[in-house]
Amino acid sequence: MIRTxxxxxxxxxxxLLGGWSATTRAQDPAADFRQNCMSCxxxxxxxxxxxxxxxVDQRKDRDWLTRFIMDPRAVxxxxxxxxxxxxxxxxxxxxxxxxxMTRARATALLDLIGAESKLEKSQFAGVQISDRPFTPExxxxxxxxxxxxxxxxxxxxxxxxxxxxxGVGALGGGTLAPDLTTVFERYEGRKTxxxxxxxxxxxxxxxxxxQAPLESDEILALVAYFQSTLQRSPDDVATSRLNFVLxxxxxxxxxxxxxxVIWRGRLKxxxxxxxxxxxxxxxxx
Amino acid sequence: xxxxxxxxxxxHLDKCIGCHTCSIACKNIWTDRKGAEYMWWNNVExxxxxxxxxxxxxxxxxxxxxxxxxxxxxxRSTGKGKIVTNIFHNPFMPTMDDYYEPWTYKYxxxxxxxxxxxxxxxxxxxxxxxxxxxxxxxPNWDDDLGGSPVYAANDKNLxxxxxxxxxxxxxxxxxxxxxxxxxxxxxxxPSCVAACPSxxxxxxxxxxxxxxxxxxCRAWRSCVAACPYKKTFFNWSxxxxxxxxxxxxxxxxxxxxxxxxxxxxxxxxxxxxxxDADRLEEVxxxxxxxxxxxxxxxxxxxxxxxxxxAARANGVHDSVIESAQRSPVYKFVKVWKIALPxxxxxxxxxxxxxxxxxxxxxxxxxxxxxxxxxxxxxxDIEQARVPMKFLANLxxxxxxxxxxxxxxxxxxxxxxxxxxxVGDISMETAEKMLAEADCTKEEADAIYHLTSLCTFDDRFxxxxxxxxxxxxxxxxxxxxKTAVGFGFIEPPKRGF
Numbered sequence: 208m209i210r211t212x213x214x215x216x217x218x219x220x221x222x223l224l225g226g227w228s229a230t231t232r233a234q235d236p237a238a239d240f241r242q243n244c245m246s247c248x249x250x251x252x253x254x255x256x257x258x259x260x261x262x263v264d265q266r267k268d269r270d271w272l273t274r275f276i277m278d279p280r281a282v283x284x285x286x287x288x289x290x291x292x293x294x295x296x297x298x299x300x301x302x303x304x305x306x307x308m309t310r311a312r313a314t315a316l317l318d319l320i321g322a323e324s325k326l327e328k329s330q331f332a333g334v335q336i337s338d339r340p341f342t343p344e345x346x347x348x349x350x351x352x353x354x355x356x357x358x359x360x361x362x363x364x365x366x367x368x369x370x371x372x373x374g375v376g377a378l379g380g381g382t383l384a385p386d387l388t389t390v391f392e393r394y395e396g397r398k399t400x401x402x403x404x405x406x407x408x409x410x411x412x413x414x415x416x417x418q419a420p421l422e423s424d425e426i427l428a429l430v431a432y433f434q435s436t437l438q439r440s441p442d443d444v445a446t447s448r449l450n451f452v453l454x455x456x457x458x459x460x461x462x463x464x465x466x467x468v469i470w471r472g473r474l475k476x477x478x479x480x481x482x483x484x485x486x487x488x489x490x491x492x
Numbered sequence: 493x494x495x496x497x498x499x500x501x502x503x504h505l506d507k508c509i510g511c512h513t514c515s516i517a518c519k520n521i522w523t524d525r526k527g528a529e530y531m532w533w534n535n536v537e538x539x540x541x542x543x544x545x546x547x548x549x550x551x552x553x554x555x556x557x558x559x560x561x562x563x564x565x566x567x568r569s570t571g572k573g574k575i576v577t578n579i580f581h582n583p584f585m586p587t588m589d590d591y592y593e594p595w596t597y598k599y600x601x602x603x604x605x606x607x608x609x610x611x612x613x614x615x616x617x618x619x620x621x622x623x624x625x626x627x628x629x630x631p632n633w634d635d636d637l638g639g640s641p642v643y644a645a646n647d648k649n650l651x652x653x654x655x656x657x658x659x660x661x662x663x664x665x666x667x668x669x670x671x672x673x674x675x676x677x678x679x680x681x682p683s684c685v686a687a688c689p690s691x692x693x694x695x696x697x698x699x700x701x702x703x704x705x706x707x708x709c710r711a712w713r714s715c716v717a718a719c720p721y722k723k724t725f726f727n728w729s730x731x732x733x734x735x736x737x738x739x740x741x742x743x744x745x746x747x748x749x750x751x752x753x754x755x756x757x758x759x760x761x762x763x764x765x766x767x768d769a770d771r772l773e774e775v776x777x778x779x780x781x782x783x784x785x786x787x788x789x790x791x792x793x794x795x796x797x798x799x800x801x802a803a804r805a806n807g808v809h810d811s812v813i814e815s816a817q818r819s820p821v822y823k824f825v826k827v828w829k830i831a832l833p834x835x836x837x838x839x840x841x842x843x844x845x846x847x848x849x850x851x852x853x854x855x856x857x858x859x860x861x862x863x864x865x866x867x868x869x870x871x872d873i874e875q876a877r878v879p880m881k882f883l884a885n886l887x888x889x890x891x892x893x894x895x896x897x898x899x900x901x902x903x904x905x906x907x908x909x910x911x912x913x914v915g916d917i918s919m920e921t922a923e924k925m926l927a928e929a930d931c932t933k934e935e936a937d938a939i940y941h942l943t944s945l946c947t948f949d950d951r952f953x954x955x956x957x958x959x960x961x962x963x964x965x966x967x968x969x970x971x972x973k974t975a976v977g978f979g980f981i982e983p984p985k986r987g988f
Contacts, residue, residue, distance in 0.1 A: 470581055476589035477553060478546035478629055485642045 236315040237330075243305050244316070245331060246406040246413060250323045252333030256300050256408040258293065261324045264317060276313040278304055300408060336401045336423045341431035349432025350374075352425060363419035366429075369411075371447075372436045378454065379447035384411070391433040400430050494769040495792060495803040497812050497955070498680065498700030498843055499738060499762065500821040501752075502831045503673055504943065505849040506902065507759040510636070510671035512536050514751035514760075518675075521739070521750050527729025529594035529619040532631050533736040534751040536673040540647035540661065540882065541640075543672075544631040545590035548722040549648035549835065555584040556720030557683050557838030560777050565839065569717040570687050584717045591725075592629045594619040620728075636669065644669070649885035657879050668877035670849040672886075673759070675751060676723040676736035677834070677842030678702050680767065680790065681776045684735070687718030692733075698962055699764070699955075700843065701738045706984035709733055720838035731986035744959050748952040758946065763819030763953040764812055765826075765843075766792045766803055776839045780889045783836045790841070791826050794819070815955035820942055821845065828931075828939055830898040832887040848887050848898050850906075851878045873899050897930070904929035905936045905943075 247257040264272065267289065275282045275290065279302040283290045294301065323329040351357040354375060355365030371380030372387045394400040404426045407416050421429070518534040537543045551557060555569040569584050597614035605612035618625040634643030641662075650658060660666050678695075682702050685693040692708035693715055695701070704715070704724065709732040715724040716733060724735040739749035747753065752760040767790045775786035792799045794816035803813050816822065824831035824845060831845035873896060874880060883899075884892040904925040911922035926936055942950060963972050 466581075470583060473581060473583060474587065476546070476587040477550075478542070478590050481542065481546065481642050481646050482628075485645075 236312075236319040239312065240316060240319055240331060245333070246417060247300075247302070247408060248331075249333035250320060250329040250331040252329075252331070252335065253402065254296070255333065255402050255406050256297055257302060258296060260320050261329070263324075264321055269317065272317055273310060273313045275302075276305075276316065277308050277310065280304060333405055336405070336426055341427075341434065345428045345431035346435045349428035349430070349435075352428060353432055359419065359425060360422050361419040363416055363421065372433075373439055374436065377447060377450045379451065387433060388436050391430070391437045397430055397434070400433065401426050404429065493792075493799070493802045495766050495799060495806050495808060496700070496769045497698065497764050497766055497803070497808050497816065499678065499743065499955075500700075500765045500819070500825075500843040500845070501675075501678075502761040502821050502824045502845045502847065504759040504761070504831075504847040505670060505672065506847060507757040507943070508536075508671040508673060508849075509757045510536055510538065511756050512632070513754045513756050514673055517750040517754035518736075522737075523734075525727075525729075527727035528725070528734065530588070530591045530631075531725040531727075531734065533723070533725075533734075534673065534675045535631055536671050537632065538635050538644075538669050539672045539886070540644040540650060540669065541634045542643045542646050542648075543674075544592075545586035545722050546629075547590075547646060547648055548586070548720075551720055551838065553584070554586065554717065554720070554722070556718060556722070557840055558681070558776065559839070563777070565681075565773065565776055567683055567687055567718055569683075570714050575689060575714070582713060582717050585713060586716070586722060588620070589629070592631055592633070593625060595625055595627055598624075647882075649882050652885060652890070653879055653881050657881070661879065666877055668851050670851065670878065672846075673751075674721065674723070674834075675844065676702060676738070677721060677840070677844040678736075678738060680787075680841035680843060681772055681839065683718040683720065683838075683840050684715035684724050687714040688712070689714055693724075696740075699740075699743070699957060701740050701743075702735070703737055703740070704733055704735050706730070706732050706734075707982075709984075711986075720835065720840060721842070727984075730984040732984045740957075743954055744957045746954055746956075748948075748954065752952060758951065761820040761824065761942075761946075761951045763821040764816045764955045765819055765822050766794050766799060766808070766813070766816050768792055772841070776841060780837050781891050783839070783889050784832060784891075784894050787833060787836060787841050788826055788829070791822065793826075794822065809956070809958050809961070812955040812958070815953055818953045820946075820951060820953060823938070823942065828901065828935065829894075830901050830939070832894055832898060834887060835889070837889040846887055847902070848883050848895050849878075850899060850902055851876045873903060900929040901931050901939070904931050905939045908933070908936045909940055 244260075247255050248260050249255060251259065251261040253259050267275075271282075271289075279290075283294055283301065323331055348357065352359060353366045353370075353372065355367050359365065366387065367375060367380040369381040369384035370387045371382065391397075391400060394403060404421055405423075406420070407413055514534045515532055515536055519532065522533060523529075523531040532544065535544050543549065547553060548556075551568060557568055558565050559568050560566070569582075570578070595616045595618050598617050599614050602612050602614050615624050616627050617623065634640050645658075645662065650661075653661075661668070678701055680700070682693070682695060685695055685702060689712050690708050690710040692705045692710070694703060694705065696703055711726070711731045711733070713726050713733060715735075716722070716726055724733050726733050739747075739751075742749055742753075748760075748762060752762055771790055775783070775790055778786045794800070794803075794813060800813055804810070821831075824847065831847050833842045833845055836842065876899075880892045880896060883895045884890055888895045904922075907917055907925050908922040911917045911919045923933075926933065931939075960969050963969050966972075
């Protein structure tokens with residue numbers, strides 16, 4: 208049993224309450240937006256996973272917006288037609304309910320979005336990606352970044368750690384995540400793929416790239432590369448897997464053989480050698 | 493001074509008849525189990541011979557024991573670097589063939605064979621594979637084969653003998669052998685304990701018995717490689733190493749270990765000695781020729797008031813101190829100096845001592861008649877069939893002095909007793925020999941009594957083990973009493 212003296216308990220209670228109040232205290236809405244919204248939304252930078260929020264309060268009223276922020280799933284499930292439309296635009300990605308969201312916090316966020324919408328260029332406009340045509344240099348640079356030969360500027364992991372695509376060598380790339388050979392096609396072209404890469408929205412990618420986002424020229428190069436992989440004939444995945452297994456087997460045999468040579472005396476018994484030596488002496492002498 | 497107590501032993505080789513009763517007694521109690529078939533915690537070797545496992549004394553082969561490296565003691569078999577490179581295979585281990593493949597006979601064939609013109613035979617079958625096997629070697633294959641060209645000729649202790657001496661050793665009229673029974677030496681500086689990466693081996697504080705915790709053993713087998721006497725064994729069935737436990741459950745109930753108890757020749761002595769643990773490292777680092785003297789200096793006089801006081805301060809019970817004062821081991825090793833440690837050059841400071849054996853003298857032939865008496869008796873020791881160098885390699889770390897001293901004293905006691913009882917040697921000669929052998933009449937009588945007329949209680953002075961005091965440190969003794977009993981409460985098994 209743990210017994211604490213009364214003053215100690217008082218201090219503990221104060222600490223707990225202090226901690227509680229710190230978490231519920233309204234935080235700076237700009238920081239809140241940066242931390243929780245920016246991975247899917249821009250203000251005046253075009254749509255990412257979610258729609259561009261510039262002048263969102265002109266599209267829907269305050270009350271509806273607040274309700275949606277506080278519990279997006281509930282609004283969608285209620286069959287609200289505008290919410291259904293949003294869901295379709297977002298390719299069925301449901302906006303997550305943010306933990307600890309309150310009416311006050313939602314209001315603060317909406318105020319921030321209203322204020323930022325009036326600015327010519329919002330701080331939340333997101334990454335701007337050039338529309339210029341791809342050059343062979345872009346493709347090559349994208350390939351090198353995919354393979355990890357050119358590191359990503361913010362220190363993110365290179366694609367090949369988890370993904371593969373065609374033309375990355377006989378052994379293929381990573382197998383943890385999907386093959387990216389046809390990703391350009393699957394994401395319906397340059398615009399959506401670029402947008403998606405500015406703030407990857409899958410749980411794994413989001414966790415990894417929130418801390419180290421891709422820069423706009425990197426996205427351009429990677430998208431150029433993914434477009435180029437689409438044009439090449441796809442690799443035979445089975446062959447690269449077979450190569451991998453064969454290399455493993457071959458390597459094991461080589462290493463075992465090496466062990467066998469280094470420790471070749473390991474099965475020699477002392478006694479047998481004595482008997483053998485004596486036998487051969489007798490036959491020769 | 494850090495006084496501790498240690499159960500110590502003396503084997504009187506002059507009395508050993510090589511009957512292997514000790515080995516069988518041990519086998520029946522401890523190693524008649526699956527995975528332990530090949531183990532002989534107690535074995536008897538014929539010397540000269542290669543022993544069990546084959547040539548265990550050849551540390552260039554097995555890398556057992558300690559060496560002094562840059563003024564520090566270092567294990568020969570393992571170390572921080574070596575343990576990594578040898579993690580999957582330790583190259584200094586005896587193979588199954590070096591011990592022997594244990595076998596039994598298919599006795600049921602004698603009864604179940606179909607009728608025929610031949611006698612049915614019981615073929616040997618391996619106790620490891622269960623298949624028929626051709627028996628090529630055993631734990632004492634060279635038993636009584638003094639001149640065998642494979643085994644006797646390859647005894648490591650013959651190193652340093654001239655080619656002529658070696659040849660003579662195998663001439664029929666000079667053939668000689670003696671027996672060398674071996675158990676774990678329960679060393680003061682055990683290399684098996686030092687080598688264990690799991691900390692499974694430990695030296696029991698209260699009595700110095702070296703034990704192996706079956707729960708903590710992780711099958712590294714470092715102890716097998718590190719023990720220069722090859723007295724830890726790996727059980728292939730349980731995946732744990734095992735070793736002689738000096739029958740501690742018997743000692744705790746006041747009985748001598750099984751091999752001691754059953755010894756037909758009554759060659760075994762057991763008693764407690766007090767030693768100074770502070771000087772262990774210093775002594776273990778001494779040069780080879782100083783080691784025996786150094787180890788003797790570790791063993792303290794149990795009658796010295798200063799030693800008694802220090803022992804009490806260290807928690808050694810009065811009854812143990814009293815037992816140490818009556819210890820036969822103390823007399824053999826420290827007072828009479830006729831018991832010597834085996835291969836102390838391995839620097840583990842073994843606490844099992846051997847009285848070196850007398851061997852038949854070469855008869856003098858004079859005018860066609862065989863003379864067995866000469867004027868210079870001690871001359872006969874140098875003329876003994878076993879070359880002094882051989883015994884010195886075994887018991888003297890290469891130096892002959894201590895071995896000759898022990899043999900001279902034994903010879904003088906024999907002569908003195910002969911002068912006393914038979915009377916064909918003059919007492920004057922006997923007294924002269926005693927004086928030359930650094931022995932008094934009283935000492936000679938004492939040696940004679942403890943050698944020839946010793947009773948159970950003379951040979952085995954077992955101290956009260958005071959387990960209750962040791963148990964008290966870990967759990968309530970009354971609770972412990974209800975939680976122990978026969979058999980394994982938790983049998984050892986593979987894995988963690």
